[in-house]
Amino acid sequence: MKAAWGNKWCSHLDQDNLANSMLLWHEKTLRLSDEQLTKGIGWCEDNCDFPPSIAQFKKACLGIMSPERAWAARTSDPIAKRAYESCDSWTMKNSSMKECKEMFMAAYENLTENMLEGKTNE
Numbered sequence: 001m002k003a004a005w006g007n008k009w010c011s012h013l014d015q016d017n018l019a020n021s022m023l024l025w026h027e028k029t030l031r032l033s034d035e036q037l038t039k040g041i042g043w044c045e046d047n048c049d050f051p052p053s054i055a056q057f058k059k060a061c062l063g064i065m066s067p068e069r070a071w072a073a074r075t076s077d078p079i080a081k082r083a084y085e086s087c088d089s090w091t092m093k094n095s096s097m098k099e100c101k102e103m104f105m106a107a108y109e110n111l112t113e114n115m116l117e118g119k120t121n122e
Contacts, residue, residue, distance in 0.1 A: 004044070005051045028054045029061070031118045036061040055116065064112045067105045074104060079115075083108035 002010065029037065040061030044052050052060065059065075063079060070080035087103045095103070 001041070001044075001051060004041070008051055025054060028058065032058070032061050039063070058116055059112075062112075062115050064115065067108050070108050071101055071104055079111065080108060083111045086111070 032040070040057050043060040044057060047060075048056070063077075065073070065077065065080070070077060070083065074080045074084040084104055084107070086107045087100075092100050092103065
């Protein structure tokens, strides 16, 4: 991170308690695989002008996109597809597009929240 953002990264951390800041980052990213970390760092380097928050970084590592983008990618993105498939198919077929989108958004947010908390292997 320091290599990508230099002083922006260092100033991003709590300078009065740098050791605790680094420990917090370590604890929050401990369950991420090397592959996920590499994915997150690459995404952030390509898309962030400023160092990411821990939550932004974890989302990048896990491939979590905004709910709006996920709705558009619900048949192609693995996470979005999983959220879409978790919605009741009968209800989805018999609801308006707006209602379907709302159901999907709730399912996606629940799934991604669980992912961020380490409650799933995705």
